[in-house]
Amino acid sequence: xxxxxxNAPKSAKRGEVIEIRTLAGHAMETxxxxxxxxxxxxxxIITQLVCTYNGVEVFRAELHPAMAANPLITFTTVATESxxxxxxxxxxxxxxxxxxxxxxxx
Amino acid sequence: MRFFALLVAVFSTLLTAGEIxxxxxxxxxxxxxxxxxxxxxxxxxxxALFSLLDGEALWSRKEGQPGVACASCHASMKGVxxxxxxxxxxxxxxxxQQINFCRTGRQKAPAWAYESRELLALTAYVxxxxxxxxxxxxxxxxxxxxLEAGRAAFNRRQGQLNLSCAQCHDDNWGxxxxxxxxxxxxxxxxxxxxxxxxxxxxxxxxxxxxLAGIRAETLPYGAQELVELEFFLMWRANGMRLETPxxxx
Numbered sequence: 001x002x003x004x005x006x007n008a009p010k011s012a013k014r015g016e017v018i019e020i021r022t023l024a025g026h027a028m029e030t031x032x033x034x035x036x037x038x039x040x041x042x043x044x045i046i047t048q049l050v051c052t053y054n055g056v057e058v059f060r061a062e063l064h065p066a067m068a069a070n071p072l073i074t075f076t077t078v079a080t081e082s083x084x085x086x087x088x089x090x091x092x093x094x095x096x097x098x099x100x101x102x103x104x105x106x
Numbered sequence: 107m108r109f110f111a112l113l114v115a116v117f118s119t120l121l122t123a124g125e126i127x128x129x130x131x132x133x134x135x136x137x138x139x140x141x142x143x144x145x146x147x148x149x150x151x152x153x154a155l156f157s158l159l160d161g162e163a164l165w166s167r168k169e170g171q172p173g174v175a176c177a178s179c180h181a182s183m184k185g186v187x188x189x190x191x192x193x194x195x196x197x198x199x200x201x202x203q204q205i206n207f208c209r210t211g212r213q214k215a216p217a218w219a220y221e222s223r224e225l226l227a228l229t230a231y232v233x234x235x236x237x238x239x240x241x242x243x244x245x246x247x248x249x250x251x252x253l254e255a256g257r258a259a260f261n262r263r264q265g266q267l268n269l270s271c272a273q274c275h276d277d278n279w280g281x282x283x284x285x286x287x288x289x290x291x292x293x294x295x296x297x298x299x300x301x302x303x304x305x306x307x308x309x310x311x312x313x314x315x316x317l318a319g320i321r322a323e324t325l326p327y328g329a330q331e332l333v334e335l336e337f338f339l340m341w342r343a344n345g346m347r348l349e350t351p352x353x354x355x
Binding site: 003005007021022023025027028068069070072 | 145148150151152153155159305
């Protein structure tokens with residue numbers, strides 16, 4: 001179940017540095033753990049987060065097996081123009097989650 | 107004068123039997139790192155958020171044979187969690203159990219398993235509404251036997267390490283057990299999101315962890331002994347503010 005929240009300011013001054021926080025609900029199964037009977041639990045993690053601002057990529061993160069469940073990623077960008085921040089998380093087993101936030105720049 | 111002070115000191119020690127005075131009480135929050143505190147303070151993207159959202163959905167979902175939701179009977183749950191556990195028809199009952207009584211009794215729906223995602227989510231959603239309110243457990247005729255039993259359990263040495271809860275959490279709080287600070291064991295934020303669990307868990311899960319840690323018998327979920335211990339711990343934290351859903355390392 002793809003569940004994501006994005007927390008970004010609704011408005012900002014032009015040129016201001018804004019903080020974007022995003023939380024994804026995901027188990028981040030490492031692929032190194034075994035069941036009680038010794039079988040390997042297959043890896044199931046989020047592998048990438050990409051943030052585009054009016055279609056232009058402003059942030060990209062690659063995630064790896066050592067990262068905790070329910071990853072929270074905080075990053076900053078410069079508010080240049082009004083528009084949409086679109087965040088896309090992708091991962092193993094066809095995991096895709098997108099969430100967008102609109103921002104007004106004055 | 108000095109003799110008098112000594113006498114008072116001895117007398118008060120006898121009275122409180124090593125329990126922590128109100129002015130010295132510290133929530134586990136105060137022992138945490140700055141980063142972990144920031145996670146708890148972050149309401150919009152806190153790690154327990156998805157559990158709270160699940161709980162909100164379950165609150166208004168029609169369940170069971172009569173097709174009633176929690177929201178059909180109850181308006182607000184503000185102030186409820188600070189008064190649990192409580193005594194209900196001669197038994198000590200915690201919030202999780204009360205929710206399951208409502209499910210089986212009013213909704214004619216099957217009880218949720220202890221520590222299931224649903225039960226934790228709904229408990230967190232209910233308790234969240236009392237966030238910031240002081241814990242208010244009464245010690246009266248009805249509750250006394252359970253609180254006394256809980257206190258006895260708290261002070262009882264048990265397990266292969268022959269330790270009582272009090273030896274760590276009353277006598278040695280603030281010191282370290284390996285790398286971790288020993289907190290005072292005030293259950294101010296349950297259900298909590300524990301980083302070690304990578305998820306939300308109940309107070310009983312935490313108590314079972316402690317029992318395993320001292321190599322004692324890990325009582326089954328919902329055991330009356332665990333509820334009594336929860337009851338005593340909540341009474342012991344009387345006046346402290348509820349932090350649900352808290353984040354702990």
